[in-house]
Amino acid sequence: MTDQLSASATVIVGAGLAGLRTAERLRRLGHTGPVTVVGAEPHLPYDRPPLSKAVLTDPAAERPPLRAEEYAELDLDLRLGTRATGVDLPGRRLLLDGDAVGYDRLVVATGVRPRLPALFAGWGGVRLLRDWEDCVALRSALASARSVVVVGAGVLGCEVAATARGLGLDVTLVERLDQPLSPVLGPVIGGHVAGLHRAAGVRVLCSTEVTGLKGDGRVAGVELADGMVLPADVVVVAVGSTPNTEWLATSGLELADGVVCDNTGRTSDAHVFAAGDVARFPHPWGPGTVRFEHWTGAVDTAHLVAANLFAERPTALSAVPYFWTDQYGLRLQALGLPAPDDELDVVAGSLAEGRFLAHYHRAGTVTGAVAIGMPGPLAKCRGLIGRPRA
Numbered sequence: 001m002t003d004q005l006s007a008s009a010t011v012i013v014g015a016g017l018a019g020l021r022t023a024e025r026l027r028r029l030g031h032t033g034p035v036t037v038v039g040a041e042p043h044l045p046y047d048r049p050p051l052s053k054a055v056l057t058d059p060a061a062e063r064p065p066l067r068a069e070e071y072a073e074l075d076l077d078l079r080l081g082t083r084a085t086g087v088d089l090p091g092r093r094l095l096l097d098g099d100a101v102g103y104d105r106l107v108v109a110t111g112v113r114p115r116l117p118a119l120f121a122g123w124g125g126v127r128l129l130r131d132w133e134d135c136v137a138l139r140s141a142l143a144s145a146r147s148v149v150v151v152g153a154g155v156l157g158c159e160v161a162a163t164a165r166g167l168g169l170d171v172t173l174v175e176r177l178d179q180p181l182s183p184v185l186g187p188v189i190g191g192h193v194a195g196l197h198r199a200a201g202v203r204v205l206c207s208t209e210v211t212g213l214k215g216d217g218r219v220a221g222v223e224l225a226d227g228m229v230l231p232a233d234v235v236v237v238a239v240g241s242t243p244n245t246e247w248l249a250t251s252g253l254e255l256a257d258g259v260v261c262d263n264t265g266r267t268s269d270a271h272v273f274a275a276g277d278v279a280r281f282p283h284p285w286g287p288g289t290v291r292f293e294h295w296t297g298a299v300d301t302a303h304l305v306a307a308n309l310f311a312e313r314p315t316a317l318s319a320v321p322y323f324w325t326d327q328y329g330l331r332l333q334a335l336g337l338p339a340p341d342d343e344l345d346v347v348a349g350s351l352a353e354g355r356f357l358a359h360y361h362r363a364g365t366v367t368g369a370v371a372i373g374m375p376g377p378l379a380k381c382r383g384l385i386g387r388p389r390a
């Protein structure tokens with residue numbers, strides 16, 4: 001162990017998946033110096049994916065912990081219910097409300113929060129889903145609802161629609177684009193997912209948008225661009241998210257829809273790194289930058305940052321992006337970063353039988369892979385992404 005690893009102080013902002021995995025990996029790498037984790041939520045870190053799935057339907061389900069072992073083993077200064085308010089980069093101090101903590105390395109892992117367009121603000125019955133309190137409130141709203149409108153057919157919106165339908169509710173999924181999930185998986189897979197929802201009895205309305213809400217302050221209906229009014233006791237807004245970076249606005253760190261990093265996780269300040277949903281990385285195989293909002297991306301970037309915080313020769317992010325989503329008892333898994341208009345080849349199974357593996361490609365390069373019900377074959381595609389098509 002180097003002297004630096006035993007003496008240097010690390011401060012992690014955000015006690016979510018990326019913050020916790022950074023702390024765990026630092027300890028595993030032999031960092032014995034002080035590690036402070038500052039988290040705005042009052043809870044120990046918990047797992048978010050179950051919040052749109054099983055936990056949403058089971059009134060007795062508790063927060064799913066992210067760590068089975070004792071926290072004491074990690075020897076963290078865990079400051080829960082504490083919000084970072086700023087950072088003094090030259091002084092290397094994280095600012096808290098009325099307090100400050102010095103650091104040698106700072107890790108920003110503050111995640112994102114759901115967007116709420118103005119037309120939904122202030123209405124009773126309108127729900128978002130990101131944290132435990134959102135989940136408990138939505139779970140209790142669904143328990144007494146009859147009609148649910150889910151606005152936004154991205155991964156989260158599709159999952160909530162499937163879960164609500166599983167509860168026997170009347171569910172409508174409204175999407176501004178021509179298919180669910182099309183920005184991430186393209187129109188063919190989007191169309192397939194739309195078909196799964198329709199087969200389950202969900203009304204899927206694409207290429208339209210919500211123009212207003214009906215009711216007396218408590219939502220009773222949702223008005224669409226063509227004038228159609230859908231009855232609704234509950235409206236779930238799942239139209240994307242905003243990175244939690246306001247507290248860094250005057251810090252001098254480079255921000256651009258997230259905290260801008262190089263491919264080692266280092267920000268525009270050499271002592272500050274970023275991981276998880278809030279971090280913006282260079283695209284691994286193309287121009288521009290990307291911000292992953294997936295569980296595995298949070299873990300991969302946390303591990304990268306932990307390894308690079310004190311490294312003399314930092315390593316670059318090489319993990320292939322991956323996410324999964326569970327809907328109607330099926331697991332869809334995807335690898336890579338395909339563009340919506342990349343070509344798609346089904347290479348095993350078929351869309352018609354509902355079990356398939358498909359590759360995306362563009363200009364002779366494999367850009368991604370997607371599968372339903374074929375986890376093994378999908379995993380084998382990892383090495384193909386970013387390489388010439390066979």
Ligand SMILES: Cc1cc2nc3c(=O)[nH]c(=O)nc-3n(C[C@H](O)[C@H](O)[C@H](O)COP(=O)(O)OP(=O)(O)OC[C@H]3O[C@@H](n4cnc5c(N)ncnc54)[C@H](O)[C@@H]3O)c2cc1C
Pocket residue numbers: 013014015016017018019038039040041047048049050051052082083084085109110111112129130131156244247275276277278292293294295296298322323324325326
């Ligand atoms: C309902 C739901 C279902 C999901 N399902 C899937 C799935 O099926 N598959 C998949 O791949 N991914 C899924 N995800 C995405 C995955 O959970 C996220 O990518 C992951 O949680 C990101 O971790 P993070 O640590 O970057 O952010 P978070 O988990 O959001 O943690 C960030 C933490 O920082 C705190 N914070 C923010 N600002 C401050 C501040 N100023 N000071 C202190 N603390 C602050 C926040 O309160 C939060 O606790 C899902 C997400 C949600 C919400």
